[in-house]
Amino acid sequence: MATDHFQDETEGVADGGWQAELAEAVRSASELCRLAGLPDQKPGPAAGWPVLVPRSYLSRIAPGDPDDPLLLQVLPRPEELETPEGFSSDPLGETAASPVSGMLWKYQGRSLIVATGTCGVHCRFCFRRHFPLPASPPRLSVIEPALERVGRERSIHEIILSGGDPLTLDDDCLAELIGRAAEMLHVRRLRIHTRMPVAIPGRVGPRLVELLRATRLTVIVVVHVNHPAEIDPAVEAALARLVDAGIPVLSQSVLLRGVNDNADTLAELFEWLVDLRVVPYYLHQLDRVSGTAHFEVPEARGRRLIEELRGRLPGYAVPRYVREVPGASSKVSLE
Numbered sequence: 001m002a003t004d005h006f007q008d009e010t011e012g013v014a015d016g017g018w019q020a021e022l023a024e025a026v027r028s029a030s031e032l033c034r035l036a037g038l039p040d041q042k043p044g045p046a047a048g049w050p051v052l053v054p055r056s057y058l059s060r061i062a063p064g065d066p067d068d069p070l071l072l073q074v075l076p077r078p079e080e081l082e083t084p085e086g087f088s089s090d091p092l093g094e095t096a097a098s099p100v101s102g103m104l105w106k107y108q109g110r111s112l113i114v115a116t117g118t119c120g121v122h123c124r125f126c127f128r129r130h131f132p133l134p135a136s137p138p139r140l141s142v143i144e145p146a147l148e149r150v151g152r153e154r155s156i157h158e159i160i161l162s163g164g165d166p167l168t169l170d171d172d173c174l175a176e177l178i179g180r181a182a183e184m185l186h187v188r189r190l191r192i193h194t195r196m197p198v199a200i201p202g203r204v205g206p207r208l209v210e211l212l213r214a215t216r217l218t219v220i221v222v223v224h225v226n227h228p229a230e231i232d233p234a235v236e237a238a239l240a241r242l243v244d245a246g247i248p249v250l251s252q253s254v255l256l257r258g259v260n261d262n263a264d265t266l267a268e269l270f271e272w273l274v275d276l277r278v279v280p281y282y283l284h285q286l287d288r289v290s291g292t293a294h295f296e297v298p299e300a301r302g303r304r305l306i307e308e309l310r311g312r313l314p315g316y317a318v319p320r321y322v323r324e325v326p327g328a329s330s331k332v333s334l335e
């Protein structure tokens, strides 16, 4: 029965349970191999970007498969030590775009605030792997200068919370942050870029949903999801809680070799997201960050994949294929 089903899924996601799950996440590559049923696998060294995999993400990894598309995203591989030509630690020149700490300001009318360095999962391909910001305690004082700057800058209509993952901030901290943003009358929208509904779906609890629903600001949530196997009933329920509250939910994915670089996987992912009332927004070309070269898919292949998807899916189910270019004030289309 539908009602029983719903109760099952919200059980154990009482507000706060997610923090225990984050605290108990797997933080060792050998432990991860053991739990993934690959005790003899030789992981690569974490190379300055520690392993972090919460149990619920782990539960979606198929045991005994070294090429599992979720495992590939979180287990360090020996190839991370390779840095081919064209890859570097700051390919986006982000250090240059930061007028005050905790803030990036390269997009017109939008201000990106990095409120925490903590994530709910560590993705091996992440461009932040070279900025492992301190796992800051949930305090706003860290981004006070950024908030003051946005408060004075009337051209900013949208605050984008990025990270790290802003949903690793607790509800009290988010409530304060949203309150502060809502006091700035020129700010109309609050966008939250997060992987938490996928990493630890229990994060999307009733209080969070109410916080996002009740503010004067238009809240938009952009979830990061790369593979259909990342979506289990708990993730579906988390996304449904957001959408049911009237919050537009978009998705972004990174095109990753060996993970999702084929038309069938991408078609299944995007169509499923649409069924969940999530709009596929961006498919990102990998940023050329050192340690991630083994994930790169050539752009020509990405274009062919998108072309094939256009033939197979409704227009609204095909995201924009884009890449980030240093100094550019918006994403660059690759189509």
Ligand SMILES: *Cc1c(COP(=O)(O)O)cnc(C)c1O
Pocket (backbone or CB within 6 Å): 107, 110, 112, 160, 162, 193, 324, 330, 331
């Ligand atoms: C591209 C990007 C933005 C800007 O997003 P738009 O949807 O193009 O406005 C903000 N934050 C991050 C991390 C991005 O990659």
Ligand code: SF4
Pocket (backbone or CB within 6 Å): 119, 120, 121, 122, 123, 126, 127, 128, 163, 164, 165, 195, 224
């Ligand atoms: S959750 Fe996002 S910011 Fe965090 S490691 Fe993964 S891709 Fe990077």
